[in-house]
Amino acid sequence: MSESNESIQAFQISVSDAALTDLQQRLHRTRLPDQMPGTGWNYGTDTAWLKTLLEYWRDEFDWRAQEAQLNRFDQFVTHIDGVDLHFIHQRSPHEQARPLLLTHGWPGSVVEFRHIIDALTHPEQHGGSADDAFHVIAPSLPGFAFSGKPDQPGYNPERMAHMLAALMQRLGYQRYGAQGGDWGGIINRILAARYPDRLLGLHSNFVLAGAPRDPDILAATPAADIQRREARQAYMANEVGYQQIQGTKPQTLGVGLNDSPAGLAAWIGEKFHGWSDLDGRAPDSKFNRDDLLTNISVYWFTQSITSSARIYYENRAVPLTEPLGYVSVPTAGAIFPKEIYLTPRLWAEQSYNIVRWTEMPRGGHFAAMEEPQLLIDDIRAFFAGLE
Numbered sequence: 001m002s003e004s005n006e007s008i009q010a011f012q013i014s015v016s017d018a019a020l021t022d023l024q025q026r027l028h029r030t031r032l033p034d035q036m037p038g039t040g041w042n043y044g045t046d047t048a049w050l051k052t053l054l055e056y057w058r059d060e061f062d063w064r065a066q067e068a069q070l071n072r073f074d075q076f077v078t079h080i081d082g083v084d085l086h087f088i089h090q091r092s093p094h095e096q097a098r099p100l101l102l103t104h105g106w107p108g109s110v111v112e113f114r115h116i117i118d119a120l121t122h123p124e125q126h127g128g129s130a131d132d133a134f135h136v137i138a139p140s141l142p143g144f145a146f147s148g149k150p151d152q153p154g155y156n157p158e159r160m161a162h163m164l165a166a167l168m169q170r171l172g173y174q175r176y177g178a179q180g181g182d183w184g185g186i187i188n189r190i191l192a193a194r195y196p197d198r199l200l201g202l203h204s205n206f207v208l209a210g211a212p213r214d215p216d217i218l219a220a221t222p223a224a225d226i227q228r229r230e231a232r233q234a235y236m237a238n239e240v241g242y243q244q245i246q247g248t249k250p251q252t253l254g255v256g257l258n259d260s261p262a263g264l265a266a267w268i269g270e271k272f273h274g275w276s277d278l279d280g281r282a283p284d285s286k287f288n289r290d291d292l293l294t295n296i297s298v299y300w301f302t303q304s305i306t307s308s309a310r311i312y313y314e315n316r317a318v319p320l321t322e323p324l325g326y327v328s329v330p331t332a333g334a335i336f337p338k339e340i341y342l343t344p345r346l347w348a349e350q351s352y353n354i355v356r357w358t359e360m361p362r363g364g365h366f367a368a369m370e371e372p373q374l375l376i377d378d379i380r381a382f383f384a385g386l387e
Contacts, residue, residue, distance in 0.1 A: 006170060011075040011086060013067050013146065015301045020063060023261060023300065027058040030262045041273055041280075045266040049282050053269065054262055057293050066294040070110075073117060077146070078170060080163045083155075084148035087139035087167065088113075092121040097133035098200060098383055099173040101164060101191075102368075105182020105206070106308055107268045109145045110138045111295040112368045119376050132380045134177075139167060141183065143307035145298050150307070156318040157183060157311065161190035165198065174198065177383055181205040181367055183311060189352075190320075192329040199329045201386050202352070203379055205367045207333040209343045209351040217346060225344035232342045239274050239340070242267075246312035254306025261300055268296050275365035277338040291369055324351075332356035332382040334375060338364030356382045 035047040073088045088110055091097070100120065102113050113136075119126035120134040140147040142155050142163065164187065168176055177200045178188040185206030192202045212218060245253050257264045272283040272292060283292060299305045331352040335342065337360065345357045358378050363371035 006078070008076050008078045008170065011077045011146065012071050013075070015063060015067060019301055023297075024058060026261050027054055030054055030260075032262065041270075045270045045273070046282070050262070050266050050269065053265060053284070053289065053292070056289055057261070057265070057296075061290065061293050061297075063294075063297055066290060066297070070114065070294075073114070075146075078167065080166050080170075081159070082152070083142045083150055083163070085139055085142065085163065085167060086146035087137060088117070089171065090117050090121050090136045090138075092133040092135050094130045094133035096130070097121070097135045099168070099171075099176035100134040100136055100379070100383075101168060101176055101178045101180075101188070102136060102138040103164065103178065103180035103184030103188050104138070104141065104144070105180070105184045105186075106144075106311060107271055107295070107299070107305075108182065108184075108366065109295055109298050110140055111291070111298055112366060113138050115291075115372045116368050116376050119372075120379070123380070126376070128380060131384065134379075134383075135173075137168065137171065137173075137176075139164060141187075141308070141311070143310060144304055145302050145308075149304065150310075154314065154318055155311070156314040157187045158190050158194075158320050159314075159318075160311075161187045161194060164191060165195050168198070175200050177201045177203065179203040179205075179379060182365065189327060190324065192327045192331070193324045196327070196329050201355075201383055202327065202329045202331045203334065203382050204331065205334040205336060205375065206339065206341075206365075207331075207335070207343050207348050207352070208341060209347045212347055212350045214350075217350065221344050221346045225342075225346070228337075229342045229344060232340065236340055242271070243312060246309040247316045248313065250306060250309035250313050254309060257305045258303055261296075264300055264305055265293075265296050267305075268299065272366065275338070275340050276370055277336070277362050277364040287366075287369060326350075327352045329353060330355045330386055332358070332378065334358050334360060334367065334378045336360045336363035336365070336367055336371065336374075338362075340365055356385065 040046050073090050077084050077086045117136050120136050123132035143149050180188045185204040192199050331354050367375045
């Protein structure tokens with residue numbers, strides 16, 4: 001598409017037979033490293049678990065079935081700010097439905113949302129009523145999955161927020177809600193700060209805010225909230241190596257991950273283990289293997305692991321054009337206990353217009369995949385409460 005082309009074209013996922021054959025051949029040639037006995041996940045991805053996952057990927061996983069499931073959704077592509085932007089646009093049959101922008105993060109994709117889209121667009125079939133209906137717009141971020149790969153520097157979260165605003169405007173939505181976690185939560189926060197008049201509400205399962213400077217607010221913060229935050233910080237101290245690599249040398253990392261499906265599965269699988277509410281169990285004790293491998297396969301077939309990792313580099317290299325300031329848009333925090341960062345509500349209230357705050361009983365970073373019903377219920381309750 002040319003830069004001036006504002007058309008929206010239908011899109012279907014279609015992986016070639018040659019790509020499937022190539023993946024099979026690579027999986028057959030996998031060469032796994034040694035692992036010291038009894039170390040489990042202490043040094044990184046557990047080799048025994050990975051071996052089992054790779055065998056399933058090679059011998060039982062049916063990409064064509066997963067591809068067909070994803071293609072149930074209405075998908076499109078349009079050209080915005082130099083990049084072809086892929087998105088799901090699933091409209092509800094209920095005309096009063098609210099538009100809802102769902103924004104994923106890394107190492108996620110629109111695959112994360114496939115088990116909540118039907119409940120959001122057809123709530124009467126999933127324990128809700130027509131009043132709970134949403135028109136869902138779920139874009140693949142630039143550099144991720146089926147969207148184009150930026151061919152120049154500068155696509156930081158702020159630029160992506162402007163692109164999502166342009167997408168929603170192009171679709172004719174003047175007012176809409178936004179929901180997201182991880183980078184999606186960060187990008188949606190910027191969207192809310194830059195376009196407050198366009199957002200009905202901001203729902204986030206990744207509420208970030210620094211410690212307030214006001215000593216009275218610090219003193220008023222419940223000790224339990226600070227303890228939980230510090231506990232997660234201590235845990236994450238051994239979990240942020242990926243940030244340093246992707247934020248400084250994503251291209252070098254990408255050579256290995258783009259060439260080896262085993263390496264890619266280990267890199268992404270480790271995050272689903274470390275960032276979820278598993279109590280040390282393997283990722284597939286909670287996540288369906290087909291869901292895990294569909295997400296990994298999307299990265300593999302689109303060769304987007306390197307371009308997606310660059311968001312960490314751009315976030316460090318390209319500063320915001322202006323401070324975010326206070327987000328005046330009504331905001332809901334869905335706080336899952338094993339999220340990688342936890343912010344006390346009192347601190348969040350200094351940065352957001354918090355009108356709903358839900359302490360979830362379980363769950364972690366990949367909320368839409370790990371605890372879809374909890375997330376759906378909270379989204380419905382928040383936006384219903386704005387009326």
